[in-house]
Amino acid sequence: MTRYMSTNIFGKEEYYCNTCNKDLSKKEIDQWCCIHCNDQVEIDAGLSHTIMRKLPEDVTKDDIYVFPSGEFHEIYEVGKKKGEIYYNIKGYRQHPQYSNEWVNCKYQ
């Protein structure tokens, strides 16, 4: 299995599981899921919305992409070119996605 090493982490983050109704420490998170229930971890990074981290291949056009700057942008198309995933982002250019990098999305 590919190890996902690269993650764009925002300065100060707090983690929460909505299913368990509790704050999570980093030890309670594996692959950005709660180790107790395996649900997606909600991340409060001090941005205008909370976020979550997804694998590049799990991102769909229903996700809202979060730029490293903390801006939220709608994705209108997810595509693949020569095995590489890319996102077409509304009001922006095409964004090539590294396949070993976690993707910051709006939590929903």
Ligand SMILES: [Zn+2]
């Ligand atoms: Zn949980």
